[in-house]
Each structure stands twice: as C-alpha cells, then as structure tokens.
Amino acid sequence: KQEVTQIPAALSVPEGENLVLNCSFTDSAIYNLQWFRQDPGKGLTSLLLIQSSQREQTSGRLNASLDKSSGRSTLYIAASQPGDSATYLCAGENTSGTYKYIFGTGTRLKVLA
C-alpha cells in the first residue's frame, strides 16, 4: 500500500529564506505528482503538477522536482513571504489514468515577517 511521508511536519522561518519541503513515497512507481497548498479552513489549491514524462515544474518562486528512481519529490520556495504561510501537501498518482491521488499529511509552514 502506497504511503506518503512529508518532512518536516512543521516549519517556521523568517521572511526571505529559501526553503525545501520533502515528500517521499513507499512505492516509487509514481505516475503524476502534484503539490497543493491548503489555507486554514479552506480547500486545496493546486500549485504544480509534474506529469509522467516530466521531472520538474516551475511557477514563479516555486519549483518542484520528482526523482522517480527514489520516489522522492521536493518543493523549493524561494524568497519566502508571510503570504506563503499554509499547509503544503504532496500527492502522487500510482496508476496511469485513474487520477486517484495518495496524499501526504502535509508540512505546516509559517513565514515570519
């Protein structure tokens, strides 16, 4: 059974720092991978989608990469801002076309002004 671990579980950093969030899958056969952001009391917002043929995606200050050989993904946030404070979730799809994603428990990020 696929399990997803996110490290660290919580992170507090001063504004301006670059930071890395980690995600690992027990089954490295990941087809698609997404990173989401969840604000308190809100639903999830998709940040980046790495499709099966890709290894990396970038959007603004965010960069996500996926190492399929190890089943690990990282989300890099450059020049963090207080508005980045949220919970970040990674999710992987094991089987092509099912769109059934297995989610990690998230990293709670707080960026201090």
Added chain:
Amino acid sequence: GAGVSQSPSNKVTEKGKDVELRCDPISGHTALYWYRQSLGQGLEFLIYFQGNSAPDKSGLPSDRFSAERTGGSVSTLTIQRTQQEDSAVYLCASSSGSETQYFGPGTRLLVL
C-alpha cells in the same frame, strides 16, 4: 466560471442520524472526486466519478457511505447512521481530464 462549491459548509449532527453533503463541480468537468480529511491525517480518497462510467468506490470506508452524481454534474455524498469517527472535513474536487484537480472549500462534519 465559478469554482467548486460545497454545501453545507458546516454540519453538526447526532450519532445515528443520516447526513447528505453536496458538491457542485466546475461546469464541464467530467471527473469528480470525494475525499475525507480527518484531524491530523492526510486526505483519504473516497470515491471517483468519471463521465458516464461506473464510479470507483474503492475508498468508501463502509457501506454506510454512498455517493451519486446526477446528470454528470452535482454529486451528493450520503452517510447513514453517522458515527463519531465520521467527523472530518469532506472535500470534493473536479477535473477536466487535465489531471489538475480543483477543490471545493469542504464541509466540516461534526458527529456528537
């Protein structure tokens, strides 16, 4: 157009009662998903609808849970004879097949 909407936003019920949760997906999205997020837990897949195909119900935790999607649009998740362990946030998402899922704000269910 508008994003995914869910109702009610909050629901408090007594143990043993039935509840219905509603999801309005983004217009035109063929795929619809239900997830459950319990306190301190990751999202747990419940059920997936894709077009007119039979739904994937593999994530439903018990036969007290059921869902339907009428006319390929609105979906209702029904929990019968609710138990305290059913307390969670129930999230709905939809997608157009581009694989990016768009989530609603969720329904917070509390079973007393």
